[in-house]
Structure formats: C-alpha cells, structure tokens
Amino acid sequence: MADTNRELADFLRRARAAVDPAGTGLPADGRIRRVPGLRREEVAVLAGVSADYYARLEQGRRIVPSESVVDAIADALGLDDAGRSHLRDLIGHSPLARTRRVSPVQRVRPALHQFLDSLEGQPAIVLGRRSDVLASNRLARALFVDFDRMPAADRNYAKWMLLSDDARQLFLDWDVQARAAVESLRLEAGNDPDDRATQELVSALAEASPEFRQWWGEHRVFQRTYGSKRLRHPIVGDLTVQYESLSLPGDQHQTLFVYSTEPASRSREALGLLASWAATAQAGDGRGSRV
Known part of the structure; x- marks a missing residue:
C-alpha cells in the first residue's frame, strides 16, 4: 500500500525478532518456533493491546497510538532509550504527502570556534545534522583527519568512517565505530525523514559500502553519548581515547564531542606527543589556528 x-514496519519486525522469549516471563505454549524472537501476539500480550491492533501497527498502517501504548510496546520489545526515541519518531511521522525538504545551512558560532581552539590538550569536534563535521580543533585534526582540507561535501563523519581507507587503518575497532556511525545516522534519519541531504547521504553510502547496506538494513539505532575509541595512529602508535558528547544550547542539531585519555597512561603520553607534533607542524605549515 502506498500509505x-x-x-x-521494518523496525518493529526486527526489534521483535531480537527479543529472547525466555526472558519475557511468558509461559511456554509448546509450539515450535520457526523464526527467532517473539510472535506478534506475544508482543501484544506483553504490551496489553489486542493482537489485531499490534499486527496493524507492525504492518505500518495509519494508526497513532497513545504515549502509554508506545511505552508499553517499547517495554515489550526491550528497547533502550535510543530505540524508544526512534519508535516515537517513526510513529509520529505520517508517510503521506511527504516532500523532500532542504535543511538550513549549518554554522558554528565564532565563540564556539574560539572555545575549541582553547582546548589545546584535548581533541574536540562539533557534529551537526547527519554527522556533518562543522568544526574541529588542531588536536582533533591531528588525531583523526583534517576535515577542513576536504571538499565541503565530504566533511561528514559517517562518510569518512565508511568510505575512507585511512579510517579503516586508524581505528583498531573500526567495525564497532563504523556500525555506531550507521546506527546514529539511522536514529537521526528517523527523526527527520524528509531531509533531502540525509536521503542523499544514505543513498550514496548504500551504493558505495556493503557494510553500510548490511547495518542500515538491520534497523538498529544508537545515540552517541559517551564511549571510547581504540586507534593505531601513524605518528604516535596505539592509544585509547574516551569521549563525552555535549548538546549545545541554542542549536539542538549541534553536538560537541570532547576526547580525553586516562591519567598517567600510555595513551595520555601519546596524545601529549601528538599535541606537540601538531603544534610544530602547524607552525611550519603557516596555518592559523583554524582553516
């Protein structure tokens, strides 16, 4: 059906398939399970709705459930916070009469650029919609890649992670980081499905990356709040950095990522060496603090 x-529908089916029936408290009925996960009627029982109602919802029919029903279905499917947010987004967007929309140009405030430059010992990056890299400081450019020197259309974290050979070589846990980038992008796409740039990015990645096609098709979502990355840097060797993400007041679509290392660790020493190298390289290059 066009509507x-x-x-x-795909998200609910895949979420249902990922649930272990043994952990739900449902009594065994003796029937053989031919597919993994819960049956539709079992989700309905756990959520306290009729089997017909849940079936129509999973078929993507035009139903707008109440907040309490959405929460009950999320509980039945064992969704985390990112999954719950994604479910609400998908239910709240009507598939009818959609038009592809051009989002406004993203800009970082001058004071935020100044703040990034002041973090001389900590890499920092600002990501915008669809993981576009809007700003980074000198140490972040030395640790990851100099996004400022890329064509504007390529300054995208997910695109770099999925399509760059340098990214594959840099991250010791590339598959973990690349999957997280895909799942974060899917979370955002569900929140704003009509954004033309997001649709074009998804199409380009699906065409160029088999890993993207596989992970995108799994309908998993992830919200980057904190975590770690393991790197094998060509200049300072192996190190692990932790990151914290901070939503920026005044622009809900901009997120600041600040990276740090454990005190008195090999990683802290490596990051310090990289900071010295970056400062020397910048002086010899004649570049300002921001390109």
Whole structure:
C-alpha cells in the first residue's frame, strides 16, 4: 500500500525478532518456533493491546497510538532509550504527502570556534545534522583527519568512517565505530525523514559500502553519548581515547564531542606527543589556528 509506513514496519519486525522469549516471563505454549524472537501476539500480550491492533501497527498502517501504548510496546520489545526515541519518531511521522525538504545551512558560532581552539590538550569536534563535521580543533585534526582540507561535501563523519581507507587503518575497532556511525545516522534519519541531504547521504553510502547496506538494513539505532575509541595512529602508535558528547544550547542539531585519555597512561603520553607534533607542524605549515 502506498500509505504504508515501511520504516516503522521494518523496525518493529526486527526489534521483535531480537527479543529472547525466555526472558519475557511468558509461559511456554509448546509450539515450535520457526523464526527467532517473539510472535506478534506475544508482543501484544506483553504490551496489553489486542493482537489485531499490534499486527496493524507492525504492518505500518495509519494508526497513532497513545504515549502509554508506545511505552508499553517499547517495554515489550526491550528497547533502550535510543530505540524508544526512534519508535516515537517513526510513529509520529505520517508517510503521506511527504516532500523532500532542504535543511538550513549549518554554522558554528565564532565563540564556539574560539572555545575549541582553547582546548589545546584535548581533541574536540562539533557534529551537526547527519554527522556533518562543522568544526574541529588542531588536536582533533591531528588525531583523526583534517576535515577542513576536504571538499565541503565530504566533511561528514559517517562518510569518512565508511568510505575512507585511512579510517579503516586508524581505528583498531573500526567495525564497532563504523556500525555506531550507521546506527546514529539511522536514529537521526528517523527523526527527520524528509531531509533531502540525509536521503542523499544514505543513498550514496548504500551504493558505495556493503557494510553500510548490511547495518542500515538491520534497523538498529544508537545515540552517541559517551564511549571510547581504540586507534593505531601513524605518528604516535596505539592509544585509547574516551569521549563525552555535549548538546549545545541554542542549536539542538549541534553536538560537541570532547576526547580525553586516562591519567598517567600510555595513551595520555601519546596524545601529549601528538599535541606537540601538531603544534610544530602547524607552525611550519603557516596555518592559523583554524582553516
């Protein structure tokens, strides 16, 4: 049907398939399970709705459940916070009469650029919509890649992570980081499905990356709040950095990522050496603090 919300249907089916029936408290009924996960009627029982109602919702029919029903279905499926947010987004967006929309140009405030430059000992990056890299400081450019020297259309974290050979060589846990980038992008795409740039990015990545096609098709979502990355840097060797993400007041679509290392660790020493190298390289290059 033309008015079917296929994204919602796919997400619910895959979420249901990922649930272990043994951990739900449902009594065994003796029937053989031919597919993994819960049956539709079992999700309905756990959520306290009729089997027909849940079936129509999973088929992507035009149903707008109440907040309490959405929460009950999320509980039944064992969704985390990112999954719950994604479910609400998918249910809240009507698939009818959608038009591809051009989002406004993203800009970082001058004071935020100054703040990034002041963090001389900590890499920092600002990501915008669809993981576009809007700003980075000198140490972040030395640790990851100099996004400022890329064509504007390529300054995207997910695109670099999925399509760059340098990224594959840099991250010891590339598959973990690349999957997280894909799942974060899917979370955002569900929040704003009509954004033309997001649709074009997804199409380009799907065409160029088999890993992207596989992970995108799994309908998993992830919200980057904190975590760690393991790197094998060509200049300072192996190190592990932890990151914290901070939403910026005044622009809900901009997120600041600040990276740090454990005190008195090999990683802290390596990051210090990299900071010295970056400062020397910048002086010899004649570049300012921001390109």
